[in-house]
Amino acid sequence: MSTLFDYLDWRGDITFNEMEPNKLDAAILAHLTYAAFDGLVPENFKETKTLSQFASDFNKAPDYQTRVKDKFLKNKKTDDITQQLAVTKRFGDIKLTGYRNIYNAEKAEQFAAITYRYGKYTIVAFRGTDDTFAGWHEDFNIGWMDEVPAEADAVQYIKDLSKKIKGKLILTGHSKGGHLAVAVAAKVPFLIRRKIQRVYNFDGPGFAEEFFKTVQYKRIESRTEWVYPSASLVGMIFHHPDNFEIIKAEGIGAVNQHNIITWNMMGGDFVHANGFDEGSGFFHKAFNEWFENISHEQREKFVKALFDVVEASGVKTLQDFEKSLIVSGVRMITKLNSMEKDSKEEVKKILKILSDAVKKTARSIEKEKKLQKK
Structure with missing residues (x-):
């Protein structure tokens, strides 16, 4: 069955001006955040670098062998899709800017984000949890803290970015990055929130049940999309809205299917599944009952x-x-x-x-x- 690599073959020659960014584009750019951008993409929002130029610089980097090493949620396919994106009309000329990577073990803080710009579109992608214990500690802290450090970092990131952009804003993220995208959309001031066109949470943790009753969430509810593979573990933590998508993916088990590269697509959308597999449904029910008690x-x-x-x-x-x-x-x-x-x-x-x-x-x-x- 087709994956996002096939989508690039099918739609790679159509720019965002000809066909506006969609859910599959948001998923691709969410996954791209796991690439080793450090030192190769500007940290400020004034300077930019095209994706094609980044791919070239990446290949020439003196520490190339270190950058291509497999890490949590990042493997050879991540680097392969980066190179394939770079030679397409749709993604090659996208401008990369504002790469921010924060890590603080003492505060249990792990945050990373990057901004993609093309014409009137600005897409912010938040990275998911890496393999640091600090990152996982922060994920668990979501269960009891009103706001974990990464959520505060994400809100500040959007505030800093909003001073530099006009036009439509799309927020996307995978795993914890998807959770951050929703949290940011709900928390930012009105003048920023009105710029937000879509918000995508790809297999990211949910929130406390009360969150979905708040005015803040209600304001952005119609613009949010929650997407999960049929075998989901990370995405099953905490509560979700009533309207979410369940899709098919390659491989067996939540570990394999957590990776966006494995998700099946056909035409301009993901291939939908009838429901979660038994293991995911079981975990979701058991975890949330425990959490609420x-x-x-x-x-x-x-x-x-x-x-x-x-x-x-x-x-x-x-x-x-x-x-x-x-x-x-x-x-x-x-x-x-x-x-x-x-x-x-x-x-x-x-x-x-x-x-x-x-x-x-x-x-x-x-x-x-x-x-x-x-």
Whole structure:
């Protein structure tokens, strides 16, 4: 079945002036944020560089071998699609600007964004979580903090950008980047919000259920699109709106299908699935029941305890953890054993609620299956 590579063959010779940016373009540019832009794309919004020029500079970079190494959500296909985009009429002349990459382990802050400009269109793409523990810690903090650092960074980014642009604004992002796109659209001032044409969340975490009842979200609801592969894990965290799309993707399991490169398309849209697979549906029900049955304080305590243990490994990324699995594992177990009794009991209590939610969901699904057979 066709993927986004085939879309480039089909529509790569049509500029944005001839056919305005659509959902597939937004998905491609969301995935492109995982490319190694550092040092090759201007950080300010005054200077720009075309995508074709970036691709050329990328190939000539003295640290090219480091840039093309596989990372979380970035592999050879990311670099391949970058080079293929660069030679198309549709994407080659897009101007890249305002690349911002922020990382702060102490604050559990990981944020990256880039702006694409073409004629009257400005597309901002927020990057998803990388393989740093700080990035994953921030994702978990979404569950209890009113605003994680990346959300504040994203709002400030749009405020800085808005002083430099006119015309239509499109926000897009994959994984945590999709969550940020929606959060920004809801939070920015009216004068900026009215410029926003579309907002895309591609397999990104949701929000607390109350978020969808707020005036801020209602103002941008009709302009948001939520897209998930049928096997979704990251996107199943927290709550979603009633209107979202479920699409087909290559590969088995949520890890493979989380990557936009695997998503199926036909014509000018994704290929839709009948629903989530059983695993994704199960996780969504169990996780949210657990999440709703623990207090705000318990969520905070659980996340803190979890990442106190994770950070005791002494490494900063998932990749480094895999390289020193035994040593890191021993350090984590030592930290876990040294936790105060009250903290241990609190974590056990929260995990017991999770276990009960999983069992209850399993029984519910089994009951539904029996009713369907009847």
